[in-house]
Amino acid sequence: MQFLRSTSDDALQVGESSLYPALQRLLLNGWVKAEWGLSENNRRARYYVLTAAGCKKLRTKHEQFEERIAAIRKVLEAT
Amino acid sequence: MRRLIQRLRYWTGRKRTERELAEEMELHRAMRQEELERSGMPGKEAGHASRRAMGNVSVAREDARAIWIWPWLEGLFSDLRFALRGLRRDRAFALAAIAMLALAVGLNATMFTVMNTMLFRGFPLVQENDRLVYIQEQGPSGCCMSYPDFEVWRSQAQAFEGMAFIAERPVTFSDGGESSIRIVPFTVSANTFELLGVQPMLGRDFVSADEGPGAAPVAILNYRFWESRFGKRDDIIGSTVYFDRAPATIIGVMPDGFDFPTQSDIWMPLAHTPELHQRSGLAIFEDPGGFLAFGRLRDGADLDEARAELETINRSLEAEYPETNRRVVPTVKTHSQFFVGQDAPMIYGLLWAAGWFILLIACANLANLVLARTVGRWREFSTRIALGAGSGRMIRRILVESLTIAIVAGALGWWIVNWGVRGWAAATASPYQILDHTVDSGRLAYLVAISVAAAIMFSLAPVGRVLRLGVNGPLRGDARGVTRDPRGKRLAAVTVATQMALAVVLLSGAGVLVRSLFNIVGAETGVRDPENIVVGTLRLPPDRYPSPESRLAYFDRLEAQLTSIPGIDAEALAVSLPVGNRYPRAIEIEGRPSPPDGSEPVGLLAVGPDYFRVVGASAISGRDFNNGDDRPEGLPVAIVNQRFAADFWPGEQALGKRLRAEDGEWRIVVGVVSNIMQGDPLRQQFYPLIYVPFRQEPPPNQRPASFLVRTGVPPDQVMQVVRAEVEQSDSGVTLQDFATLKASFAFNRDRMPLAHAELGKNAAMAPIFAAIALLLAAIGLYAVVAHSINQRRKEIGVRMALGAAAQDIRRMVLGDGMLPVAIGTILGLAASLAVNRVLQSQLVGVSPNDPLTMAGAPVVLILVALLACQIPARRAMKVDPTVVLRND
Numbered sequence: 011m012q013f014l015r016s017t018s019d020d021a022l023q024v025g026e027s028s029l030y031p032a033l034q035r036l037l038l039n040g041w042v043k044a045e046w047g048l049s050e051n052n053r054r055a056r057y058y059v060l061t062a063a064g065c066k067k068l069r070t071k072h073e074q075f076e077e078r079i080a081a082i083r084k085v086l087e088a089t
Numbered sequence: 090m091r092r093l094i095q096r097l098r099y100w101t102g103r104k105r106t107e108r109e110l111a112e113e114m115e116l117h118r119a120m121r122q123e124e125l126e127r128s129g130m131p132g133k134e135a136g137h138a139s140r141r142a143m144g145n146v147s148v149a150r151e152d153a154r155a156i157w158i159w160p161w162l163e164g165l166f167s168d169l170r171f172a173l174r175g176l177r178r179d180r181a182f183a184l185a186a187i188a189m190l191a192l193a194v195g196l197n198a199t200m201f202t203v204m205n206t207m208l209f210r211g212f213p214l215v216q217e218n219d220r221l222v223y224i225q226e227q228g229p230s231g232c233c234m235s236y237p238d239f240e241v242w243r244s245q246a247q248a249f250e251g252m253a254f255i256a257e258r259p260v261t262f263s264d265g266g267e268s269s270i271r272i273v274p275f276t277v278s279a280n281t282f283e284l285l286g287v288q289p290m291l292g293r294d295f296v297s298a299d300e301g302p303g304a305a306p307v308a309i310l311n312y313r314f315w316e317s318r319f320g321k322r323d324d325i326i327g328s329t330v331y332f333d334r335a336p337a338t339i340i341g342v343m344p345d346g347f348d349f350p351t352q353s354d355i356w357m358p359l360a361h362t363p364e365l366h367q368r369s370g371l372a373i374f375e376d377p378g379g380f381l382a383f384g385r386l387r388d389g390a391d392l393d394e395a396r397a398e399l400e401t402i403n404r405s406l407e408a409e410y411p412e413t414n415r416r417v418v419p420t421v422k423t424h425s426q427f428f429v430g431q432d433a434p435m436i437y438g439l440l441w442a443a444g445w446f447i448l449l450i451a452c453a454n455l456a457n458l459v460l461a462r463t464v465g466r467w468r469e470f471s472t473r474i475a476l477g478a479g480s481g482r483m484i485r486r487i488l489v490e491s492l493t494i495a496i497v498a499g500a501l502g503w504w505i506v507n508w509g510v511r512g513w514a515a516a517t518a519s520p521y522q523i524l525d526h527t528v529d530s531g532r533l534a535y536l537v538a539i540s541v542a543a544a545i546m547f548s549l550a551p552v553g554r555v556l557r558l559g560v561n562g563p564l565r566g567d568a569r570g571v572t573r574d575p576r577g578k579r580l581a582a583v584t585v586a587t588q589m590a591l592a593v594v595l596l597s598g599a600g601v602l603v604r605s606l607f608n609i610v611g612a613e614t615g616v617r618d619p620e621n622i623v624v625g626t627l628r629l630p631p632d633r634y635p636s637p638e639s640r641l642a643y644f645d646r647l648e649a650q651l652t653s654i655p656g657i658d659a660e661a662l663a664v665s666l667p668v669g670n671r672y673p674r675a676i677e678i679e680g681r682p683s684p685p686d687g688s689e690p691v692g693l694l695a696v697g698p699d700y701f702r703v704v705g706a707s708a709i710s711g712r713d714f715n716n717g718d719d720r721p722e723g724l725p726v727a728i729v730n731q732r733f734a735a736d737f738w739p740g741e742q743a744l745g746k747r748l749r750a751e752d753g754e755w756r757i758v759v760g761v762v763s764n765i766m767q768g769d770p771l772r773q774q775f776y777p778l779i780y781v782p783f784r785q786e787p788p789p790n791q792r793p794a795s796f797l798v799r800t801g802v803p804p805d806q807v808m809q810v811v812r813a814e815v816e817q818s819d820s821g822v823t824l825q826d827f828a829t830l831k832a833s834f835a836f837n838r839d840r841m842p843l844a845h846a847e848l849g850k851n852a853a854m855a856p857i858f859a860a861i862a863l864l865l866a867a868i869g870l871y872a873v874v875a876h877s878i879n880q881r882r883k884e885i886g887v888r889m890a891l892g893a894a895a896q897d898i899r900r901m902v903l904g905d906g907m908l909p910v911a912i913g914t915i916l917g918l919a920a921s922l923a924v925n926r927v928l929q930s931q932l933v934g935v936s937p938n939d940p941l942t943m944a945g946a947p948v949v950l951i952l953v954a955l956l957a958c959q960i961p962a963r964r965a966m967k968v969d970p971t972v973v974l975r976n977d
Contacts, residue, residue, distance in 0.1 A: 026142050027149035034153040056113050
């Protein structure tokens with residue numbers, strides 16, 4: 011969350027709880043794995059790890075996204 | 090797929106997962122709070138701020154759930170719970186709806202199954218019935234088959250994968266012991282079972298060598314016969330039995346439930362006798378169904394192609410053998426056309442349509458019921474809509490409730506189908522019609538489909554109303570504004586009118602069918618008190634009575650025994666019973682040139698001297714036969730019936746005229762007797778008949794003879810004795826159709842021409858459908874009228890307070906209820922004029938627009954409708970204005 015907010019210079023701001031439906035969707039598709047572990051100050055916390063399928067998906071999605079952005083930019087610049 | 094498993098895993102552990110999710114989110118929040126506190130925010134404020142940062146936690150939680158479980162599925166469960174609760178609360182409604190729908194879908198699916206069986210399914214166990222065609226020949230002299238023609242077909246026709254020939258062969262059967270019985274096995278081409286795709290369950294099939302000249306005689310048993318005669322002994326294969334005292338080896342047993350082409354105990358290979366190879370075809374003694382060919386169509390060939398091909402072959406045969414094959418054409422038919430009749434699609438299509446009529450009537454009732462129920466819950470629905478329930482959600486709720494009813498009704502309907510088809514099969518079983526009555530998954534799919542379709546049909550009206558329902562109406566005041574909606578009233582009137590119209594169509598259809606049946610079984614036969622005449626048909630074992638003399642000796646013995654029975658008034662032998670066969674012969678009348686192309690053949694019956702006394706015919710003129718006539722060397726005399734005298738000697742004296750049959754000796758007409766029904770299975774006309782003394786023309790070998798006994802005491806007192814005497818006369822004689830003559834006049838499909846063979850079933854089913862339709866329509870009318878009166882109690886109260894008498898109220902209610910009935914009746918009558926015309930081919934002695942039926946059906950309907958209106962009308966009259974008006 012913090013990462014999102016800080017790297018996007020506060021342009022992307024969402025309710026923090028809406029993280030969880032997104033995580034659940036990733037779980038359902040098998041793109042992340044969830045494990046219970048201990049946090050830095052010894053509390054039960056859940057850790058989400060990207061799976062191999064998730065990595066692959068991320069890469070293809072990333073590429074698709076880049077292509078699309080590039081295309082939009084080209085169209086915008088042409089006008 | 091993997092996702093589905095994931096979802097299922099989530100579903101099973103959903104409590105735990107949800108708890109974990111909550112814990113996780115709480116941890117997230119707590120960490121945020123700690124972080125804020127560390128940065129110096131006071132504890133309480135940090136708690137608030139962290140919560141703000143989280144956003145709407147419950148929405149997130151819902152969203153997370155929705156990812157795992159389809160929300161509509163969850164909603165469906167809640168709707169289902171809701172529907173079950175609602176139905177439990179309104180038990181009367183639920184029971185009525187389920188009972189009506191179960192009856193309707195059950196009947197509909199039963200008729201669908203029956204229609205399928207009669208039209209498409211063919212023989213049980215046989216592979217690909219729809220590729221089989223059944224072939225006979227039709228010539229100027231009637232049916233049946235010439236084996237040499239068949240051989241030409243088999244060698245030349247391209248449309249067939251294979252063909253086989255089937256012939257009946259009556260024999261006496263014995264398994265080596267003393268007792269022998271007469272049976273009628275089928276002799277078949279060796280490839281018959283192979284063509285059918287059915288293997289013997291024990292032993293081997295016929296091979297072509299079995300059919301060849303000099304082959305050892307073999308036989309294959311029917312399962313039923315194997316069970317009853319041999320107690321299912323496995324070692325039966327290879328044992329020896331005797332047909333007409335000649336030994337034969339049993340080589341196989343066919344599987345349970347297999348019969349082909351009609352019921353028979355034994356199959357044998359085709360015997361290539363000289364008679365079989367006669368070009369002119371086979372002599373037919375009794376059932377013309379006994380000879381036929383069948384073929385399996387080659388892939389890609391169809392019935393019409395096969396027919397055209399055989400017709401071409403027959404034309405060339407006609408050119409080649411003008412003597413025997415003149416105007417002989419093949420008849421090529423499907424199973425249904427051959428065994429059920431050409432009209433079968435019309436008959437069973439209509440029965441199925443009747444099933445749909447019932448279902449439509451039931452759906453109309455249900456629509457009204459569900460609508461009334463929805464109207465009763467207007468406030469609830471409005472409240473829900475006001476609170477934000479979408480109309481989609483409301484519609485789904487109604488649909489789920491309807492589907493719940495439909496599912497329960499469908500389950501009951503499935504039971505009705507199984508029971509109904511079994512009942513139908515038992516009630517209509519005939520040895521001459523082998524049918525596949527199994528109820529399989531295809532029927533189940535149909536039942537499910539119509540149940541769901543019905544649920545959707547009867548939900549349409551309430552759904553339509555919900556769509557128009559706003560928040561305002563019902564919530565504002567009481568429900569009056571909505572319920573007096575003229576549209577709802579019009580809808581109810583339309584459903585009532587439709588129901589009545591459908592009921593009228595069914596009633597008038599049933600009416601003409603039942604009248605046809607009564608015209609057959611109730612026809613004037615010319616026999617007096619047939620209930621006091623005991624009759625039976627005898628078949629003598631041909632091997633034991635080869636000569637006419639030996640047969641006459643047997644008849645002498647039998648008659649002596651019969652006359653000695655106390656309680657018997659008179660007894661006579663005859664070649665055929667009244668209403669039975671008339672054995673037509675070409676005749677010649679003295680002094681008249683015989684017409685060159687053969688006149689219409691005339692029935693000639695040999696009867697014993699007391700025959701006319703037994704049947705109670707009255708002599709018009711002349712004398713009866715006497716014992717002196719009834720000897721082989723007796724005076725050649727004849728008695729003709731009234732119809733004969735009127736046809737051949739109009740205005741002349743028949744007595745003393747001479748006539749002869751074909752090349753027989755000349756006979757003097759000594760008497761004219763009243764008409765007795767003979768030779769017309771539909772019993773609509775008296776044919777001209779000639780009677781001759783029994784012993785002058787006794788039945789030839791293989792042909793049955795009948796006896797008639799008039800009793801002075803109730804027949805059931807002597808029937809046992811008569812049977813015992815007949816069995817004692819010779820144990821090898823088979824006694825068939827032993828009953829009173831009255832009982833033998835009952836409708837029997839096996840004695841009817843194929844075109845009317847199914848009439849008995851129609852005429853039995855149609856009134857049942859009509860009665861159910863009438864009942865359902867009456868219930869529907871009652872419900873509509875009762876409901877409208879309930880809604881109008883206040884109005885009625887006001888009218889009464891203003892001075893309306895009870896009679897006025899009654900008139901108002903009846904008028905309201907009967908108007909749609911009247912409209913429906915008129916529409917129904919118009920429709921039945923069309924529907925009954927389709928039935929025409931089934932009708933006997935009655936016009937499709939039979940005035941009695943056309944007048945009777947509306948009268949019955951209106952009486953029932955009046956009754957259905959009367960009950961709520963009476964309640965309306967009892968409305969107490971003071972109570973109703975104060976209540977508001």
